[in-house]
Amino acid sequence: MHKILLSWAFGLMLSLPAFSFQSEECNCATVFEEVVKGVEANYLPLKLKGTGINAGAYQKRIANFRSSIQSVSPEKCSESIQEFLNFFEDEHLFVFEQPEYTDDQLEGFKTKIKASKIEKQQLIDDVLNYRGKEKLVGFYWDGTSTLAILPKGDLLEVRIIESTNELVESGEMKASFKATPENYFGTYYAYNYAPRYIEGGLYKQYSLFSLNGGIRWKKIKPADLKKDLASFNDPTLPYFTDLSNGVTVFTIPSFSADYQQFISILTENVPLLQRTTDLIFDIRGNTGGNAIYFSFIDAYAKQNLRSSQGRVLASEPTQVYFERLAKNSPEIYQPVVNRIKEHMGEVVDGPAYPERTYKPSTDFSFQKVAILTDEGCMSAAESFIIHSKAVNPNIQTFGKPTAGVIDYTSVNAIPIPSGKRNIYFGYPTSSLHMDIPKNGFNKTGIVPDITISKNEKDPIQFIVDFWKN
Structure with missing residues (x-):
């Protein structure tokens, strides 16, 4: 599949190993x-x-x-x-x-960025007057600031329009990107002005910019710039849309969202879900995260999730990885650790995940369930599709093929x-399973049951109309 970048890879241990003492120089x-x-x-x-x-x-x-x-x-x-x-x-x-920077280095970055500010209204006017073909150009919300993205030579500059962060000012540089046919890459400045290399992709009909590190920028309309910043939602968090007549859309931009906030939003909308007969999951642009979907998959499950097992290459770092997991689930991961120790350098059987038992829910009565996908869906988002269809074969997938980042996880x-x-x-x-690379998805992505043309202006309405017919 074509080059697309992850937010955080599915299953990545976020408590990363610490660096030991080393030279400050990078060779x-x-x-x-x-x-x-x-x-x-x-x-x-x-x-x-x-x-x-x-x-x-x-x-x-x-x-x-x-x-x-x-x-x-x-x-x-x-x-x-x-x-x-x-x-x-x-x-x-x-x-x-x-990267780590000294206070003096950070102050230097800050001084340079503030010295190259562009007047706020000029940014807005330049975006509004843009007549080129670059789809990334526009206004965005990153959860802290409204942003303007505009071409500057062979780069695309990202500058702050307004921010809830009192330390930054309008017109400051936030990032710069180089566009390729497959993705965008360049330099990103954190809100303490520390620069780092970053990559991203534009998905969901050019409305969601997903960058590695779990960063999401949601495209907004020019009229939205007049709104109070407090009225904007976190672009990484899920949200519900009641379309009436029993149809609800559950939009999940990322599976790397804060778990407690995710569950809180889900809980608040239980009454809506109980009134819902037709449920649409919109996961376009969801580049992955963690298996947070197991918190709600039982609501529409019709049968058990079968046991599964893949393969593992025995190495010392992989042993350490599974030892960390074995602290919480020794019955699943300790056998893997033992096999790795005994067969270092060889391919061994991976974790044997047991069957999960599900019974049809008595709290919810979904008659139809759909998952809307695009080329930005990868990793945990693809796992969500696979597990959802495994527990409910009646689920239909719509949209475009996913990215194909799931065979090795x-x-x-x-x-x-x-x-x-x-x-x-x-x-x-x-x-993913014992037969990989056979019967995998990385070459093709997960192909939807019903393809939606890229020219379709409203894929959600397409699904609603499809169900009516």
């Missing part, structure tokens, strides 16, 4: 060699038959990058190594960085010696 050539070793030692598809990985082409790619990486600066290191990893076309194989991240750049290498620990 990208050294980082590259460590990543190559990491791929060789941990990446399951390299050990499986039938994956289609061209070993000769991969070795040639290593040689080419080994030559060019010598001159790459620390600031460009993550970008260059991610380009190297793109060979595998697996969005669960990646690097990301969490349960992502672990390990630190790579990289000075103050704090670069991490992420990789999938497990296969």
